[in-house]
Amino acid sequence: MSEELTAVGWDAIDQALRQVYSEQEPMHYGTMIPYSLGGQDPLDGISVYKSETPIPHWHFVTYGFSELYEKEFDNQEYSGYGFELTFRLVRNENEEEPPAWALNLLQNMGRYVFNSGNVFRVGDYLDANGPICLDADTQLTALAFTYDPQLAEINTPNGKMEFIQMVGISEDELEAMQTWNTLGVLEAGIEQIPSYITDLTRNSLLQNQEVVAAVEHGMEEDGSNTGFLFVDQLAWEIGKKGWFNKQSNVIQLGAKQAEVISKLLRGRILKDKNLSLVGQQITIQFKADSQVGYREDGQEITISLNRAAVEELSQKLVPQESQFTVSSLAGVSFQILKTHIKNQEGAVVKTIG
Numbered sequence: 001m002s003e004e005l006t007a008v009g010w011d012a013i014d015q016a017l018r019q020v021y022s023e024q025e026p027m028h029y030g031t032m033i034p035y036s037l038g039g040q041d042p043l044d045g046i047s048v049y050k051s052e053t054p055i056p057h058w059h060f061v062t063y064g065f066s067e068l069y070e071k072e073f074d075n076q077e078y079s080g081y082g083f084e085l086t087f088r089l090v091r092n093e094n095e096e097e098p099p100a101w102a103l104n105l106l107q108n109m110g111r112y113v114f115n116s117g118n119v120f121r122v123g124d125y126l127d128a129n130g131p132i133c134l135d136a137d138t139q140l141t142a143l144a145f146t147y148d149p150q151l152a153e154i155n156t157p158n159g160k161m162e163f164i165q166m167v168g169i170s171e172d173e174l175e176a177m178q179t180w181n182t183l184g185v186l187e188a189g190i191e192q193i194p195s196y197i198t199d200l201t202r203n204s205l206l207q208n209q210e211v212v213a214a215v216e217h218g219m220e221e222d223g224s225n226t227g228f229l230f231v232d233q234l235a236w237e238i239g240k241k242g243w244f245n246k247q248s249n250v251i252q253l254g255a256k257q258a259e260v261i262s263k264l265l266r267g268r269i270l271k272d273k274n275l276s277l278v279g280q281q282i283t284i285q286f287k288a289d290s291q292v293g294y295r296e297d298g299q300e301i302t303i304s305l306n307r308a309a310v311e312e313l314s315q316k317l318v319p320q321e322s323q324f325t326v327s328s329l330a331g332v333s334f335q336i337l338k339t340h341i342k343n344q345e346g347a348v349v350k351t352i353g
Contacts, residue, residue: 009068009079010044012156016163017061020150021049026061029103042110044068048098049128050091054194058098060087061151062106065113067158079159079352081119085109086165088197101133109166114144120145120164123182123225127172129341130349132168140168144182149195172206179263180218181225188214224267227274231257234279235338236301248325248333251296251301253277255319255353256339262317266329269310292328303332321353 017026026047033039043064051059066080067073113119120126124145131138144167151163167186168179177185181202186196189205205211233254239247253261261277268275269288276285282299289304291350305313309328316324316334323335338353 006069008157009066010063012154016151016154024049041107042114043107045108046103056091057088057197058091060102060106064110066161066229071158077159079156079161083162083164086163088195090197090199121146124166125177125182127174132165133200136200139170139204140200141171142169142174144177144186146183146186146196158285165196168195168213170204172204175260176215178226178260179224179267180215219267223271223273224264226264228276228278231277231279234277234282236282247332250333250335252335252337254339255336258317258319258336262314265310269305294332319352
């Protein structure tokens with residue numbers, strides 16, 4: 001039996017796209033050497049369509065996060081990771097081919113998923129720590145993930161899968177999504193980014209006061225949907241015992257994420273929701289409690305805070321190198337460290353704190 005006849009997952013994706021683009025033949029960028037055999041690109045291919053609505057743009061669709069051929073994953077309900085990524089990018093006049101950087105970005109998303117095992121779901125976000133298009137003069141330095149407005153979930157012979165659209169976002173939009181929720185921020189800005197089409201030249205949604213008001217109202221009413229935050233600079237230093245006293249234990253945080261952690265504490269703990277900061281070696285969980293204190297359990301530290309402690313801590317968490325205590329939290333101090341942002345070559349391009 002030929003590979004073409006067994007590509008049942010691939011055929012299901014093609015069928016979904018034919019319902020949108022009819023007989024348009026996409027530009028397809030395939031992978032010559034499979035990733036499993038040492039190739040550089042993890043995805044089997046990316047198809048790109050020309051769309052004219054609501055504005056002219058390129059519509060990218062991946063092939064490879066789901067099971068394109070025979071069933072291999074144990075989970076019978078979903079095909080592969082359960083999704084394929086899409087990406088909509090403004091198409092310039094006279095532009096006849098999609099830009100290569102967007103294809104590379106999608107392949108990088110494939111490397112991230114295949115190498116880490118972490119998958120994308122609607123409502124997720126990802127900080128790129130720099131322009132999503134390298135060397136571009138753009139404010140878009142992160143990505144958000146939402147539903148593709150034209151492609152619904154489908155059932156394939158290998159299980160169901162959905163099309164998750166990737167959207168370029170700015171640093172302050174990312175912070176708003178962290179402190180409220182991704183879909184709420186995107187919906188508030190839909191007039192500025194119709195169909196969530198990425199435009200490298202656009203300004204932040206938060207320059208629009210109506211969007212700002214919607215985000216502030218959502219944060220106040222709903223709190224934050226971010227229960228887990230991955231923090232690069234996170235450490236727990238155990239205090240040393242002396243002859244007459246014991247130094248406090250120290251929670252170390254990077255300046256880059258100090259401010260967003262401040263907002264998350266208010267958006268989670270004040271709504272009786274836990275917040276976990278996840279580092280490479282340690283997890284620090286904050287939870288609401290009438291009694292302030294801390295508990296050590298191996299690589300997990302639990303910090304209990306009441307409203308007054310949250311208010312005090314959130315005011316002191318600013319992106320500036322410092323060390324401080326919370327008056328009601330005995331035995332623990334906080335240290336804010338400088339954050340050095342590096343480019344792909346490892347050179348420091350920005351220092352925060």
